[in-house]
Amino acid sequence: MCLAIPARIVQLFPEEETRALVDVAGVRRHIDTGLLAEDPPRVGDWVLVHVGFAMSKISEEQALDQIQLLKMLGEEQAALEELAGYDPADPVPRLEPSSWSTS
Amino acid sequence: MKYVDEFRDPALISNAAAEIRRLSDPRRAYRFMEVCGGHTHAIYRFGLKDFLPENIELVHGPGCPVCVLPMGRIDDALTMTSDPSVIFTAFGDMMRVPGAQGSPLAWKARGSDIRIVYSPADALKLAEKNPDRHVVFFAIGFETTAPSTALTLLRARARGITNFSVFSNHVTIIPAIRAILDSPDMRIDAFLGPGHVSTVIGCRPYEWIARNERRPIVVSGFEPLDILQTIVMLLRQMKDGESKVENQYARVVPWEGNRAALKAMAEVFNLRPYFEWRGMGFISQSALGLRETFAGWDAERRFSIPGVRVTDPKAAQCGEVLKGVLKPAQCKLFGKECTPERPVGALMVSSEGSCAAYYNYEHRKVLAQIEPAAAVRAIA
């Protein structure tokens, strides 16, 4: 139920508004965009194709956000562990309010 | 390939695997079910188990539309081919699935006109090109595929193409998940939600799983990073004692689903009162049939099909494997009477079936008792 491929819209057909030509790594295929009728894709958009129909648009922004999240996985922890290196007895150094007093 | 390669980045995968190890509590055992057969296939194809600690078990769910089809429905479909005017079309996935009288490929070898299509639109085109023949399309799939069948039928009607009909075996995912949760033998901690079904139905339909059944569910993509990130998110929820619906596959899945797709489905299909699922018995409101307004395009109404219930061979444990109660290798027939070459049940044929996936990708690693990590070291 689940083989769907990201593909880029390279051509639209004014005389057939639910037909589009997509490109996957240099291979071109005609697909049906009828399921995206409420927000039709434009040339250059990326869509998810399943059994010859576009199911959804792919959001570049969301994809980048996701990669960013994945890059940060473990970074927070790594940063804390680095800090912890300064005093093994006290894993994360804390700033005591009294250290800020000027009196 | 864009939107594919980024999600196979080795460094990020390593990162995610480390996070999984860190988040999982070594004192407990986790059982996560991936509902969708596409995820089962991906897990084996990418060797993702190599990245999980021992205490995380992935249980395969029943989301393989080919696997859950009872044998009798295949026989029903194939009887239509005895009419010489019929061109019978189906996806490649179905061609080797055994009915009681043989698989579609076996019938084709005996002379039936059975052809593989890649889209219901191909089947409709065949009907247009062959006005003196009748084209039947064997429709299978969950809500991912149903909208495409629906749209094709709407087009057939709009264009007045009457030498075309659909044999609908579309099933819906929520009743399957409910059946799993209602099953007394199951203990599932959390779910990897079906990514492509959700592009159609959105994420709301899963809210009862989080709220009423108190299980975390994260809708997941299919690339290695998607699946690993989903597991991170599930572990985080469990660590924080939460249970909610999250969308890991946000680049593709809209929370509200695809309205146009749902509209097309509603116009063409209605819910059958009940439908038989292999190994799970009859489940109410779990499958789609064509509405009265599309009776002329309903293969079930145009052809008289025997509708015979065919029970699986007694020794085959397809049902238990489908529900995740048994692992493929625990079925008595696995690897002996039932292999991809001579499959007894659809789970060994369908590329999504857990038996086939396990057999093709994993089984011999186990037979040779090799540590996956050792295999990786040997080539590095």
Add this chain to the structure above:
Amino acid sequence: MSIPFPARSRFLDPQIEMAHGAGGKASRRLVEDLIAPLLLGDSSGPLADAAQVQIGPASVAFTADSFVVHPLRFPGGSIGDLAVNGTANDLAVSGARPHALVVTLIVEAGLPSRELEAEIRAIAQAAARAGVIIAGGDTKVVEHGKADRLYITTAGIGRPLPGAHLSPSRVQPGDKILLSGPIGDHGTTILLARGELDLEADLSSDTRCVFPMVEALLNAAGPCVRWMRDPTRGGVATSLNELARDAHVGILIEEDAVPIRDTVRGACELLGLDPLHIANEGQFLAVVAPDRAQAALEALHQTQGGELAAIIGEVSQQPRATVLSKAAFGGTRVLDMLVGDPLPRIC
């Protein structure tokens, strides 16, 4: 001379199906359980691409092949090219210089003469390019509907090269696996050429005679070349599985090291096919001892047509009779032989 034949064959399939011709497990069963025991008698060695036959003092490599393809003409070649190159390649990978072919044409009545002429010209040109003699042949015409336009069968002989000692039994753990170039071109081209799919791609068959590359390889690495095969029907996965089984070894390949053109990858993604299972008509696999593998690879790179050759994996002790494939990011999976024809999937 009497050869003991088994009284009953082990072949249990009730009827012959397309899967038996697809080059995968079903094909292997047909050959090993039905054909080989009855025709080759008691011989229990693994089956090779060409046989070595001794006639008095002369040692001759001897092979046969048959060609059935639809459509007859496709980007990159035609059935005539396949017939010559396919036969020459069987001889080449058995370690022989292809010398002569005989060609049989089975023609369906109704085939336009100019199409037959085109194929005969293709055979002549391919033979000239490959440096082989067409020594003769036969022609039969069958009724319309009894053959798919044109079937070609061949038999070929070649002269075994002195430095070549190829056999699965020579393969050892640690040996490297070389592949001559990108895979999947031929099978994918044929699928698209059938015109049933709405796909356009700049693809063509890789059909060619691989002997020049084989010769370069043998010159560079001589006895360090253990085994070769041309991965036709069933693809690289099937050939490697056959080797793993016949040599009782394990094979580990690096998925990302396998050369595949982007367009082939894209077409396979769209169709739900695995390039490792798709037929090739102009490539070969070679197993080479580790200390000569780099030199062997360079020799291929210096030969015309071998520029994209790569080392794709190595032979291991375990897991026996199994091919494992490792992705760049580290996950491993078992790479199995095809069951029957590669079927596209939507699920």
